[in-house]
Amino acid sequence: MDSDNSVNNYNLTITGDNSTYDDYSYLDPASYFRNISLRHFCADPLQMVTKHKQFKELCLANGNPEVHYIEELLQFFCKDDICKGLYHLRQSSNGNNENGTCHYGLLNLALGNYRKDKKFLDKLNWRDNISTSDHCWKRIKNSLRDIRIEWTIDYYTNMVNLQPWSHCHPQGTMALICNKCYYYKRLNQLYEFAIKDD
Numbered sequence: 001m002d003s004d005n006s007v008n009n010y011n012l013t014i015t016g017d018n019s020t021y022d023d024y025s026y027l028d029p030a031s032y033f034r035n036i037s038l039r040h041f042c043a044d045p046l047q048m049v050t051k052h053k054q055f056k057e058l059c060l061a062n063g064n065p066e067v068h069y070i071e072e073l074l075q076f077f078c079k080d081d082i083c084k085g086l087y088h089l090r091q092s093s094n095g096n097n098e099n100g101t102c103h104y105g106l107l108n109l110a111l112g113n114y115r116k117d118k119k120f121l122d123k124l125n126w127r128d129n130i131s132t133s134d135h136c137w138k139r140i141k142n143s144l145r146d147i148r149i150e151w152t153i154d155y156y157t158n159m160v161n162l163q164p165w166s167h168c169h170p171q172g173t174m175a176l177i178c179n180k181c182y183y184y185k186r187l188n189q190l191y192e193f194a195i196k197d198d
Contacts, residue, residue: 023059024181033064045073078147102124110158111157111158126177130174151195163184168181
């Protein structure tokens with residue numbers, strides 16, 4: 001005796017919203033590669049060099065902000081091409097990628113570009129709520145865990161130049177910050193992360 005729900009019953013009726021079954025025949029490939037999430041690769045950017053190079057190139061060609069962030073990590077830290085790295089990081093920031101915005105500000109502070117790049121860190125609205133900035137820092141740290149960071153004497157000097165003369169807040173915590181110490185403390189976190197393996 002066959003039931004209405006038997007395996008051989010092909011008369012399927014789908015009720016409700018069919019938005020999950022969209023017609024993909026009109027999907028624009030440029031939009032797909034520009035908007036696809038690459039969070040997995042942000043956590044392990046070296047995969048984009050070895051296993052997924054062609055995919056990375058398609059995403060770059062279509063302006064995906066996350067792949068610009070990944071390409072910056074590869075150019076700046078693996079290939080020592082600061083100009084290309086900063087270019088890709090700027091593209092990531094322009095695409096409203098918070099990690100790209102935060103990292104662009106930090107690296108430019110390390111390079112001594114103080115005034116211009118404090119503005120990038122300020123885009124994260126750290127004065128109102130530090131949580132966005134903290135989350136970005138955690139994701140950046142995760143992205144860099146397998147990448148060696150060369151911290152030059154120039155980076156160190158530029159970081160020290162940011163240190164406030166008067167100690168307005170305790171050094172080791174981001175819980176208490178102000179305009180005088182925020183930029184130094186955030187850059188100091190990158191410095192401490194960079195030298196941890198030395």
